[in-house]
Amino acid sequence: MFIPRINHFAMEFDWHQLTPYHLLATALVGLMAAWFVKHLMRLPKNLPPGPTGLPLLGVVSKFFGTSDPLALLSEWADMYGEITSFNIGTQLVVLLNAYEVVAEAFRHPDLQDRPRCRIKEEVSGCGRNAGLLIGVGQSWKEQRKFTLSVFRSLGVGKKSYEDTVAAEMTQLGRAIKEKKGSPFDPNILLGQAVANVICTIIFGTQYTYSDTEFQQGTKSSFSHHSLKSVIADLFFAGMETTTTTLKWFILYMMAYPEVQSRVQAELDHVVGRERLPGLSDGKNLPYTCAVIMEVQRKGAVVAMGVPHLASVDVTIRGYTIPKGTIIYPNIWKVMNSKNFWDDSDAFKPERFLSEDGKLTNRQELIYFSTGRRICPGEQLARMETFLGFTSLLHRFTFKKPDNSPPLSLDANLGGTRSSLPYMTCAIPRESTENLLD
Numbered sequence: 001m002f003i004p005r006i007n008h009f010a011m012e013f014d015w016h017q018l019t020p021y022h023l024l025a026t027a028l029v030g031l032m033a034a035w036f037v038k039h040l041m042r043l044p045k046n047l048p049p050g051p052t053g054l055p056l057l058g059v060v061s062k063f064f065g066t067s068d069p070l071a072l073l074s075e076w077a078d079m080y081g082e083i084t085s086f087n088i089g090t091q092l093v094v095l096l097n098a099y100e101v102v103a104e105a106f107r108h109p110d111l112q113d114r115p116r117c118r119i120k121e122e123v124s125g126c127g128r129n130a131g132l133l134i135g136v137g138q139s140w141k142e143q144r145k146f147t148l149s150v151f152r153s154l155g156v157g158k159k160s161y162e163d164t165v166a167a168e169m170t171q172l173g174r175a176i177k178e179k180k181g182s183p184f185d186p187n188i189l190l191g192q193a194v195a196n197v198i199c200t201i202i203f204g205t206q207y208t209y210s211d212t213e214f215q216q217g218t219k220s221s222f223s224h225h226s227l228k229s230v231i232a233d234l235f236f237a238g239m240e241t242t243t244t245t246l247k248w249f250i251l252y253m254m255a256y257p258e259v260q261s262r263v264q265a266e267l268d269h270v271v272g273r274e275r276l277p278g279l280s281d282g283k284n285l286p287y288t289c290a291v292i293m294e295v296q297r298k299g300a301v302v303a304m305g306v307p308h309l310a311s312v313d314v315t316i317r318g319y320t321i322p323k324g325t326i327i328y329p330n331i332w333k334v335m336n337s338k339n340f341w342d343d344s345d346a347f348k349p350e351r352f353l354s355e356d357g358k359l360t361n362r363q364e365l366i367y368f369s370t371g372r373r374i375c376p377g378e379q380l381a382r383m384e385t386f387l388g389f390t391s392l393l394h395r396f397t398f399k400k401p402d403n404s405p406p407l408s409l410d411a412n413l414g415g416t417r418s419s420l421p422y423m424t425c426a427i428p429r430e431s432t433e434n435l436l437d
């Protein structure tokens with residue numbers, strides 16, 4: 001039945017009408033189909049489950065119709081489980097949707113590379129050794145070790161660095177006070193404070209040439225270029241993330257004034273009105289710390305983490321992750337999944353408190369990722385967040401300006417998951433006038 005029809009078609013078809021373009025197009029389609037079949041045959045059978053996409057395009061089209069890509073990825077996580085895979089174009093992507101699987105994968109030594117970022121490689125002139133954030137292999141290891149040891153020797157994130165960060169937060173408070181309670185967008189002021197802290201790390205201390213750390217640096221993967229790359233990475237990775245975090249804090253406090261009042265009451269009780277809060281107060285401020293954790297959970301500033309790349313074929317949870325696969329930790333899902341978090345959509349700082357009011361940590365709160373590439377700025381960011389949040393709330397009450405549009409807790413998904421622009425009024429609290437300047 002079918003064969004005679006083809007014969008009939010072949011006889012009826014006017015083959016003289018075929019132009020070279022037709023032939024070329026047919027050859028191209030044939031080649032693409034052959035490539036696609038070969039590509040499919042090469043893929044291992046036990047890839048993590050996931051949505052099927054179109055040949056060559058993968059699931060790209062599914063993102064076109066959605067205004068909330070995180071919700072779509074979250075749906076896939078609910079449908080396919082803790083580890084899912086799909087193609088974006090011809091690139092295989094694996095998504096890790098649960099804490100245990102992120103922890104297992106990101107501990108694995110062969111899942112620590114980064115996808116290539118040609119622009120950064122070109123700009124830095126260092127190729128694949130371009131700094132810490134996208135560096136791979138031995139040079140990444142050396143640059144990470146170097147950065148962490150510089151942080152350690154400066155006491156970054158430790159008690160000895162507290163004064164530097166606290167001084168910056170006092171300066172921030174002063175600038176906010178100058179607004180005299182009138183509406184302002186906190187973005188620029190917060191950004192300046194965060195940038196200044198990173199500046200003190202990078203430019204505030206001089207190494208001597210005899211310093212062993214410095215000498216090791218010059219022998220190995222370190223060049224003038226790669227050092228510049230690391231510095232650029234610290235600004236890039238540390239600026240927007242921390243500023244965005246502080247912006248979420250102010251926004252959530254405006255949206256939940258009763259939470260703001262309770263934090264202020266705890267600060268007044270523990271710290272008193274004679275001084276600003278310090279790091280050592282943290283252990284006596286369980287509610288305040290729970291609020292910080294809940295804003296981190298809801299804010300999920302680096303919602304999809306920073307992608308890793310499989311350097312060889314790796315098996316995780318019985319699934320093969322082939323060499324060259326890009327792996328994303330779905331940090332937002334891990335911190336917001338209905339399976340792990342009771343009433344996950346709600347803003348409920350109490351979820352981090354035990355019945356007797358003690359702070360309880362949750363391993364699923366992977367705000368800074370986890371494993372071998374975990375954020376090296378974590379301690380610094382934690383210090384800035386704690387000192388920034390507590391000192392601002394000790395001095396001011398943040399209020400939505402009258403006649404301003406309703407507050408939105410929706411997010412913009414760009415480099416970070418950030419709040420939509422907003423204005424705030426910082427009303428100085430009583431009895432802070434002379435005591436805290």
Ligand code: HEM
Pocket residue numbers: 106132133134144198233234235237238239241242245301302305306307367368369370372373374375376377378380381
């Ligand atoms: C609230 C603020 C911050 C958040 C939420 C955050 C989050 C993250 C996350 C999720 C990663 C990816 C880890 C991975 O690949 O698995 C990362 C990497 C990184 N972060 Fe942060 N970060 C913050 C602040 C900072 C600060 C203050 C610095 C430095 C001053 C910094 C420097 C870096 C660097 C250099 C990397 C790359 C590490 C590597 O590839 O080995 N971050 N951060």
